[in-house]
Amino acid sequence: xxIGVFGSGVVGQTIAGKFxxxxxxxxxxxxxxxKTGQGDFAGWHRAHPIIELAxxxxxxxxxxxxxxxxxxxxxxEALRLAGAANLKxxxxxxxxxxLDFSKGMPPTLSVCNDSSLAEKIQSEFxxxxxxxxxxxxxxxxxxxxSLLPGDHNVFVGGNDEGAKAEVTKILESFGWxxxxxxxxxxxxxxxxxxxxxxxWLRLYGxxxxxxxxxxVVR
Amino acid sequence: xxIGVFGSGVVGQTIAGKFxxxxxxxxxxxxxxxKTGQGDFAGWHRAHPIIELAxxxxxxxxxxxxxxxxxxxxxxEALRLAGAANLKxxxxxxxxxxLDFSKGMPPTLSVCNDSSLAEKIQSEFxxxxxxxxxxxxxxxxxxxxSLLPGDHNVFVGGNDEGAKAEVTKILESFGWxxxxxxxxxxxxxxxxxxxxxxxWLRLYGxxxxxxxxxxVVR
Numbered sequence: 401x402x403i404g405v406f407g408s409g410v411v412g413q414t415i416a417g418k419f420x421x422x423x424x425x426x427x428x429x430x431x432x433x434x435k436t437g438q439g440d441f442a443g444w445h446r447a448h449p450i451i452e453l454a455x456x457x458x459x460x461x462x463x464x465x466x467x468x469x470x471x472x473x474x475x476x477e478a479l480r481l482a483g484a485a486n487l488k489x490x491x492x493x494x495x496x497x498x499l500d501f502s503k504g505m506p507p508t509l510s511v512c513n514d515s516s517l518a519e520k521i522q523s524e525f526x527x528x529x530x531x532x533x534x535x536x537x538x539x540x541x542x543x544x545x546s547l548l549p550g551d552h553n554v555f556v557g558g559n560d561e562g563a564k565a566e567v568t569k570i571l572e573s574f575g576w577x578x579x580x581x582x583x584x585x586x587x588x589x590x591x592x593x594x595x596x597x598x599x600w601l602r603l604y605g606x607x608x609x610x611x612x613x614x615x616v617v618r
Numbered sequence: 619x620x621i622g623v624f625g626s627g628v629v630g631q632t633i634a635g636k637f638x639x640x641x642x643x644x645x646x647x648x649x650x651x652x653k654t655g656q657g658d659f660a661g662w663h664r665a666h667p668i669i670e671l672a673x674x675x676x677x678x679x680x681x682x683x684x685x686x687x688x689x690x691x692x693x694x695e696a697l698r699l700a701g702a703a704n705l706k707x708x709x710x711x712x713x714x715x716x717l718d719f720s721k722g723m724p725p726t727l728s729v730c731n732d733s734s735l736a737e738k739i740q741s742e743f744x745x746x747x748x749x750x751x752x753x754x755x756x757x758x759x760x761x762x763x764s765l766l767p768g769d770h771n772v773f774v775g776g777n778d779e780g781a782k783a784e785v786t787k788i789l790e791s792f793g794w795x796x797x798x799x800x801x802x803x804x805x806x807x808x809x810x811x812x813x814x815x816x817x818w819l820r821l822y823g824x825x826x827x828x829x830x831x832x833x834v835v836r
Binding site: 503506508509512513514548549550551552557582583584585588589591592593595596598599600601602603605606607609611612613614615616617618 | 721724726727730731732766767768769770775800801802803806807809810811813814816817818819820821823824825827829830831832833834835836
């Protein structure tokens with residue numbers, strides 16, 4: 401498949417690399433191609449030359465499946481630059497978190513409680529099929545759940561059942577067992593998934609590793 | 619030990635009953651003793667006659683260890699009725715959640731993101747040692763973790779190390795393995811613990827049971 405990944409940071413690189421390893425064609429979208437092409441990204445890109453770097457709009461146009469791996473505070477702006485016409489009808493895996501570091505540590509959420517970033521995205525781009533997923537863990541784990549022992553969970557939330565089924569297949573291709581993918585319902589479930597982040601950050605701090613995830617025991 | 623439990627609902631009954639079963643002396647505090655003594659509470663009380671019912675102030679005065687099992691929206695008011703002088707120097711296990719059902723379902727949190735109910739309690743009653751714990755699960759599980767198979771976690775957060783150690787001993791007496799009690803640090807960790815509730819509520823809805831908890835896999 402053709403995959404468009406918004407965001408050229410570690411999360412975008414990790415998920416783009418995984419899609420490429422699985423044989424998909426990947427374009428990473430960024431705000432300023434020339435600027436991103438230098439610095440940290442350049443080193444990573446030399447090791448993954450098969451992946452294209454383009455504007456948000458070009459990545460959106462290219463991708464049959466899209467991934468929002470931008471930092472959450474910039475996600476809506478990135479999608480506006482991608483352009484509603486290029487997003488129309490497509491699935492967006494929203495793996496971002498609206499973490500606001502501008503007020504110091506710990507970060508707060510720029511939206512929560514009665515809404516969520518994923519809901520704001522879905523609302524502004526109603527012709528796109530937003531599926532919230534993978535935002536509850538560190539990037540390496542998203543694409544390689546076997547980095548942790550035994551069973552642990554990943555979640556999907558979104559309004560379109562077909563889109564969630566498609567994303568679930570992608571998660572399985574990443575190594576997630578089907579029985580460990582929990583469907584939380586519609587896009588409003590993103591509130592719970594994003595509001596979990598403060599607990600995740602505390603766990604990271606207390607356990608001194610980001611290599612953690614939760615298993616829902618029942 | 620002498621235990622004062624604020625709140626006469628299911629959570630208060632469950633935790634008071636457990637403390638009594640373990641041989642502690644328990645007084646439940648409520649706003650209106652005569653009113654609480656009728657209705658649903660009466661049936662439960664007949665089965666647990668050893669437990670006293672009293673005002674918030676009397677329960678606070680009585681307890682060496684205190685438990686906030688009120689509904690979160692009423693917690694600060696209950697503690698004001700208990701009286702700062704009666705709370706002074708004591709450990710408060712805060713097991714409540716600031717769920718606001720007044721705007722319909724799903725409930726929102728009346729405080730979150732840059733504060734938490736536990737922080738508000740600690741701030742208003744600085745001479746009390748607040749430990750946030752047990753708010754991340756249904757009442758039956760708080761006092762009987764073996765209702766779920768295998769390992770799963772409970773958290774403690776608070777500013778006083780001695781108080782957290784004392785609460786951890788209480789959790790062990792409830793059946794929690796020491797290695798399953800995760801210390802998240804100071805009282806600001808209550809943000810993460812309370813903001814987990816929206817995810818818990820979605821899990822409850824999707825899995826159709828409140829008998830769920832999370833295990834932190836690492």
